[in-house]
Amino acid sequence: LTQAPSRTAARRLARLGTETAFEVSDAAAAWARTGQRVFPMHLGDVRWPTDPLIVDATARAIANGHTGYCPPPGIEELRTAIATDVGRKRGVPYSAANVSVQPGGKPVIGKFLSSVLNDGDEVLCPRPGYPIYESQVNYLGGIVRPYRYAPADGGFVLDLDSLRAAITPHTRVLILNDCHNPTGACCSPASLDEIASLAIKHDLWVLSDEAYGEMRFDGSFDSIVSRTGMAQRTTILYTFSKRFAMTGWRLGAAIGPPEIIRSINSLNINAESCTTHFVQRAMAECLGRELSEPTRLLRELDRRRHSLVAALNEIPDIHVQLPPATFYLFVDFSRVLSRLKCRTTDEFMRIALRETGVSFCTASHFAQTHNDDGAFVRFAYGVLQEDELAAAVDSLRRLTG
Amino acid sequence: LTQAPSRTAARRLARLGTETAFEVSDAAAAWARTGQRVFPMHLGDVRWPTDPLIVDATARAIANGHTGYCPPPGIEELRTAIATDVGRKRGVPYSAANVSVQPGGKPVIGKFLSSVLNDGDEVLCPRPGYPIYESQVNYLGGIVRPYRYAPADGGFVLDLDSLRAAITPHTRVLILNDCHNPTGACCSPASLDEIASLAIKHDLWVLSDEAYGEMRFDGSFDSIVSRTGMAQRTTILYTFSKRFAMTGWRLGAAIGPPEIIRSINSLNINAESCTTHFVQRAMAECLGRELSEPTRLLRELDRRRHSLVAALNEIPDIHVQLPPATFYLFVDFSRVLSRLKCRTTDEFMRIALRETGVSFCTASHFAQTHNDDGAFVRFAYGVLQEDELAAAVDSLRRLTG
Numbered sequence: 001l002t003q004a005p006s007r008t009a010a011r012r013l014a015r016l017g018t019e020t021a022f023e024v025s026d027a028a029a030a031w032a033r034t035g036q037r038v039f040p041m042h043l044g045d046v047r048w049p050t051d052p053l054i055v056d057a058t059a060r061a062i063a064n065g066h067t068g069y070c071p072p073p074g075i076e077e078l079r080t081a082i083a084t085d086v087g088r089k090r091g092v093p094y095s096a097a098n099v100s101v102q103p104g105g106k107p108v109i110g111k112f113l114s115s116v117l118n119d120g121d122e123v124l125c126p127r128p129g130y131p132i133y134e135s136q137v138n139y140l141g142g143i144v145r146p147y148r149y150a151p152a153d154g155g156f157v158l159d160l161d162s163l164r165a166a167i168t169p170h171t172r173v174l175i176l177n178d179c180h181n182p183t184g185a186c187c188s189p190a191s192l193d194e195i196a197s198l199a200i201k202h203d204l205w206v207l208s209d210e211a212y213g214e215m216r217f218d219g220s221f222d223s224i225v226s227r228t229g230m231a232q233r234t235t236i237l238y239t240f241s242k243r244f245a246m247t248g249w250r251l252g253a254a255i256g257p258p259e260i261i262r263s264i265n266s267l268n269i270n271a272e273s274c275t276t277h278f279v280q281r282a283m284a285e286c287l288g289r290e291l292s293e294p295t296r297l298l299r300e301l302d303r304r305r306h307s308l309v310a311a312l313n314e315i316p317d318i319h320v321q322l323p324p325a326t327f328y329l330f331v332d333f334s335r336v337l338s339r340l341k342c343r344t345t346d347e348f349m350r351i352a353l354r355e356t357g358v359s360f361c362t363a364s365h366f367a368q369t370h371n372d373d374g375a376f377v378r379f380a381y382g383v384l385q386e387d388e389l390a391a392a393v394d395s396l397r398r399l400t401g
Numbered sequence: 402l403t404q405a406p407s408r409t410a411a412r413r414l415a416r417l418g419t420e421t422a423f424e425v426s427d428a429a430a431a432w433a434r435t436g437q438r439v440f441p442m443h444l445g446d447v448r449w450p451t452d453p454l455i456v457d458a459t460a461r462a463i464a465n466g467h468t469g470y471c472p473p474p475g476i477e478e479l480r481t482a483i484a485t486d487v488g489r490k491r492g493v494p495y496s497a498a499n500v501s502v503q504p505g506g507k508p509v510i511g512k513f514l515s516s517v518l519n520d521g522d523e524v525l526c527p528r529p530g531y532p533i534y535e536s537q538v539n540y541l542g543g544i545v546r547p548y549r550y551a552p553a554d555g556g557f558v559l560d561l562d563s564l565r566a567a568i569t570p571h572t573r574v575l576i577l578n579d580c581h582n583p584t585g586a587c588c589s590p591a592s593l594d595e596i597a598s599l600a601i602k603h604d605l606w607v608l609s610d611e612a613y614g615e616m617r618f619d620g621s622f623d624s625i626v627s628r629t630g631m632a633q634r635t636t637i638l639y640t641f642s643k644r645f646a647m648t649g650w651r652l653g654a655a656i657g658p659p660e661i662i663r664s665i666n667s668l669n670i671n672a673e674s675c676t677t678h679f680v681q682r683a684m685a686e687c688l689g690r691e692l693s694e695p696t697r698l699l700r701e702l703d704r705r706r707h708s709l710v711a712a713l714n715e716i717p718d719i720h721v722q723l724p725p726a727t728f729y730l731f732v733d734f735s736r737v738l739s740r741l742k743c744r745t746t747d748e749f750m751r752i753a754l755r756e757t758g759v760s761f762c763t764a765s766h767f768a769q770t771h772n773d774d775g776a777f778v779r780f781a782y783g784v785l786q787e788d789e790l791a792a793a794v795d796s797l798r799r800l801t802g
Contacts, residue, residue, distance in 0.1 A: 009664060010518050019670050022473060045469045055463055062456055068446045068649045072423060103504050103651070103673045110672060117411050135671055248469045248678030250504070263410060269420050270536055271511060272504045276677055277649030 017135025020365045024349070028359035039358045039384060039392035044181065046327070046382040048245035048300075051293035054286050061281035070277045072268040073261070074101025074253070077284035082253050085287055086238060090223045092231045098255055100264040103275045105211050105239030105252035108264075110136045111271075112235045112254060113173070115263035116205045117142045121172040124163060128182055128330070128366035128376070130209070133175050145171065149183050151373050154321035156183035156330065160194055167198065173205045174198075176224060179212035182366050182378040183330040184323025189222060196227035199234075205260075206234040214243040214294075217302050218324040235260050240283060242327075242382075245297055251279050301327050304381045304389055311393040312379075316401050327382040330363075332374035336400045345375045356395035418536025421766045425750070429760035440759045440785060440793035445582065447728070447783040449646035449701075452694035455687050462682035471678045473669040474662070475502025475654070478685035483654050486688055487639060491624045493632045499656055501665040504676045506612050506640030506653035509665075511537045512672075513636045513655060514574070516664035517606045518543045522573040525564060529583055529731070529767035529777070531610065534576050546572065550584050552774050555722035557584035557731065561595055568599065574606045575599075577625060580613035583767050583779040584731040585724025587620060597628035600635075606661075607635040615644040615695075618703050619725040636661050641684060643728075643783075646698055652680050702728050705782045705790060712794040713780075717802050728783040731764075733775035737801045746776045757796035 024042040032038040073079065079096035087094035102108055109132050117123070119141040125133045127146040134144045148162040158180070176195065178187050187195065199206050208224050225234045235256030241247040254264050268274070305322060308329060312320050317335035333348060342348040345362035352358050363369075363376040381389055425443040433439040474480065480497035488495035503509055510533050518524070520542040526534045528547040535545045549563040559581070577596065579588050588596065600607050609625050626635045636657030642648040655665050669675070706723060709730060713719050718736035734749060743749040746763035753759050764770075764777040782790055 009660065010516055012515065012519075013664055013667070016667055016671060018667055019674075022670060025472070043470065047466075047469060049466065050463065050468050058463070059460055062451065062459070065448075065450065066649065067451050067647065068448060069444060070649060071426070103677075106671075107673050114413065115411055118413075132671055139671070246468065248467065248471060248675070250673065250675070250677045259410065263414055266414070266417055266419055269423060270417060270507075270533055270540070271672070272508050272651060273420075274649070274651070276504075276651045276680070279677070 012139065015138045015141075017131060017138060019131050021361050024359060024361055024365065027353060031353055031357070031359075037357045038353075039356075039388060039395070041379045041381065041384065041392060042359045042361050044242075044328070044380055044382065045247050046242060046245040046297065048297050049293065050246055050249070051244065051286070051291045053289060053291055054244070054246075054282055057282035057285045058278055061278035066278045066281045068277065070274045070280065072274050073265045074099065074275060075277070075280045075284060078280045078287070081284050081287040082238065082255065086236065086255055089221055090226045092225055094255060097258050098261055100254045100261045100268060101275050101280060102252045102254060102268075103250040103272060105209075105237045105241060106132060107271075108235070108237040108252065108254040109133060109207070109209075110140075111264045111267045112207050112237075112256075112260065113137060113140050113142065114267060115260050116173060120170065122168060122170045123173040123175060124166055124171060124204075125175050125367070126158070126177055126180065128363050128368040129175075129177060130181050131365065131367050134367050142173075143170070146367070149180060149185060151332070154319060155323055156180070156185040158185065158187050158191060158195075160191060163195070164198065167202055171202055171204060173207065175207045175209065177209040177211075178222070178224065179210070179216055179325035181212060181326055182328050182361070184326040184328050186216065186219060186222075186324045192222060192224050193227060196224055196230050200229050204233065206230065207237060208234050209237040211237060211239050211242055212326040215298065215301065215327060216325040217298075217305060218322070232257055243294055244291075245293065249279055251275060251283060301382065304386055307386055308379065308381050308389050308393065311390055315393070315397045327380060329379045329381070330376050331379065333377050334375040337375050340400060345377055348375070349377070352396065352399065355399050356392070358392045358396055413540065416539045416542075418532060418539060420532050422762050425760060425762055425766065428754065432754055432758070432760075438758045439754075440757075440789060440796070442780045442782065442785065442793065443760045443762050445643075445729070445781055445783065446648050447643060447646040447698065449698050449783075450694065451647055451650070452645065452687070452692045454690060454692055455645065455647075455683055458683035458686045459679055462679035467679045467682045469678065471675045471681065473675050474666045475500065475676060476678070476681045476685060479681045479688075482685050482688040483639065483656065487637065487656055490622055491627045493626055495656060498659050499662055501655045501662045501669060502676050502681060503653045503655060503669075504651040504673060506610075506638045506642060507533060508672075509636070509638040509653065509655040510534060510608070510610075511541075512665045512668045513608050513638075513657075513661065514538060514541050514543065515668060516661050517574060521571065523569060523571045524574040524576060525567055525572060526576050526768070527559070527578055527581065529764050529769040530576075531578060531582050532766065532768050535768050543574075544571070547768070550581060550586060552733070555720060556724055557581070557586040559586065559588055559592060559596075561592060564596070565599065568603055572603055572605060574608065576608045576610065578610040578612075579623070579625065580611070580617055580726035582613060582727055583729050583762070585727040585729050587617065587623075587725045590623060593623060593625050594628060597625055597631050601630050605634065607631065608638060609635050610638040612638060612640050612643055613727040616699065616702065616728060617726040618699075618706065619723070633658055644695055645692075646694065650680055652676060652684060702783065705787055708787055709780065709782050709790050709794065712791060716794070716798045728781060730780045730782070731777050732780065734778050735776040738776050741801060746778055749776070749778070753797065753800065756800050757793070759793045759797055
């Protein structure tokens with residue numbers, strides 16, 4: 001079954017990017033199948049039990065027959081619950097009309113951009129950054145204008161100068177990922193103020209990817225949507241995946257101005273009819289409740305963050321600070337690479353998997369093929385336990401020390 | 402929260418269609434909220450308990466921690482199970498590489514067309530037909546070339562002459578929906594042979610929407626993919642929704658040549674990462690098993706089919722035959738409309754809801770705004786019980802008799 005019609009594939013596919021982290025997953029899985037021990041630190045997943053209240057509510061929703069279609073924008077009860085929860089924390093009076101339920105946070109990227117972008121429109125994208133932003137901008141005929149996250153004081157900071165410099169009269173959209181993947185950086189309140197005034201001055205739509213907004217260890221919760229005039233031009237990418245350890249449940253939402261939400265609802269009708277009905281029922285019931293697992297998870301991730309940073313700093317030439325958010329560490333290995341005579345971080349990644357079983361992504365998986373700042377590697381610590389993380393770093397130290 | 406940036410929406414949205422059946426749902430729900438009894442016969446849903454083996458397997462999959470991400474093409478076990486089940490019934494040696502798991506059957510339409518269609522390519526679409534075909538063709542810059550389902554011997558038949566006449570040198574894709582929504586018609590084996598030879602002669606890609614392939618009461622299962630040379634150019638839209646009464650679970654698949662499946666997998670990575678993990682685990686376990694509910698469901702639908710056809714034929718001027726498949730009846734109400742002085746089926750639809758509570762779609766919801774053949778209405782009988790169906794037709798008879 002390999003022969004297809006003589007015609008070639010659609011030209012649009014040549015513009016479609018991917019998330020190469022999945023290829024790292026495949027390589028790690030292949031290595032594990034040969035009987036080798038693998039330490040998976042590559043994927044933005046959380047291995048953690050879903051809260052028993054959510055599991056019970058799901059079983060009840062199935063038993064009560066919530067197994068048929070529901071409205072494409074999502075059930076009213078969940079949209080209201082999300083509007084209340086998200087609005088309260090951000091000081092914005094959202095209602096159900098501002099919410100479109102999605103099978104995860106990721107669908108918001110393509111559906112939002114499909115709603116606002118025309119050919120040749122420019123989109124400000126973070127580098128390093130989640131690669132699906134640039135993939136979808138290119139796929140939809142837009143032009144990527146990257147701005148920079150720069151090393152500063154042992155951590156990272158959104159480089160406002162590079163953001164200002166990237167704006168042109170054709171700029172239409174800003175993609176912001178505060179509590180940033182892969183660096184774990186958070187903008188200061190003053191930076192968010194400044195970014196908001198740039199968005200207003202240049203009349204930009206904003207996609208605020210807040211996937212990690214609640215995975216914050218230091219400082220307090222903040223969102224650009226809380227600034228005056230921003231709720232009208234911002235669509236939030238909201239997801240249950242990280243905060244509730246529900247990556248495989250596929251539940252998220254777009255939250256934004258009614259015009260954008262109506263467009264996204266039309267795209268829902270065309271794309272998947274609705275998001276899994278009984279999962280919506282369960283979360284409508286549980287979102288306002290006091291759940292124990294999300295709190296336990298955040299405490300556990302904080303412990304891992306501290307021990308992993310301490311362990312990595314024992315590798316010669318590695319200096320990494322505690323990032324304030326996410327479950328990622330973005331670490332400069334340039335001196336280690338020189339010592340090992342590796343030319344690229346991807347070569348180092350392959351050697352590390354083969355020699356130590358430690359699997360991770362590099363800057364190249366975050367839209368950054370070349371970086372004068374260093375040779376960066378991203379460690380994700382949502383999957384491994386503390387003792388496994390210690391064993392992984394121990395192996396790396398022996399390889400690179 | 403109503404003011405948005407001064408710029409207008411993306412132009413592509415003007416080309417996006419919709420499934421107006423959801424508007425009929427909204428109207429029915431609004432009417433029900435005023436305290437009126439509503440007989441929902443508009444949506445292609447099945448109100449039926451999901452098989453307890455599937456429910457148990459789902460609970461077990463959640464308890465076993467299958468709540469994280471899985472590979473974007475779907476888990477290997479489910480892809481293999483689908484390949485085996487679908488391949489065996491069609492005589493095609495499918496393997497996991499031919500299967501991309503989806504959150505329902507509907508996503509296959511847009512993802513398949515995105516994989517093969519360039520601007521100006523023509524696509525053969527059935528009329529009447531599922532409206533998302535034409536919506537997605539237009540959205541993606543293609544051109545709809547409709548072919549016809551025609552009344553014949555009290556039922557409907559795919560009009561091969563109209564299909565032949567619609568083919569031009571620019572035709573690239575044929576969308577076939579054997580076991581057809583909304584008419585319930587099935588092609589004869591000879592017709593499928595003829596359609597296959599047209600597809601080969603004109604080197605077309607084929608989307609075979611087999612959502613209702615197993616909701617067949619008369620005749621035996623058949624698929625265009627079983628014809629020589631067709632598996633290489635055909636992508637099957639497969640879904641668990643109808644056969645297993647799992648519309649709200651959102652599980653389906655694209656099954657086709659590896660080139661197409663690879664493209665669709667890339668679109669999965671960009672769109673939603675993966676389909677709900679534990680639902681995949683549950684169905685991987687259950688697909689090969691002897692389940693009692695799908696058999697019970699089909700028997701029940703057959704009973705409803707017979708009693709609904711008999712009841713409708715007691716309305717003066719209504720003559721409807723038993724269609725061989727689906728859970729739809731597509732019925733000509735033109736004489737009734739004249740009697741009631743309704744100008745359009747949509748006017749009749751609104752009057753029927755108000756006067757009888759019976760809610761249904763019309764030909765206009767299936768891409769057919771005008772039809773010389775008659776004034777057609779679609780009754781869906783997946784939701785109401787036999788006694789409710791009898792009460793609904795009784796009300797209609799009193800209104801129209």
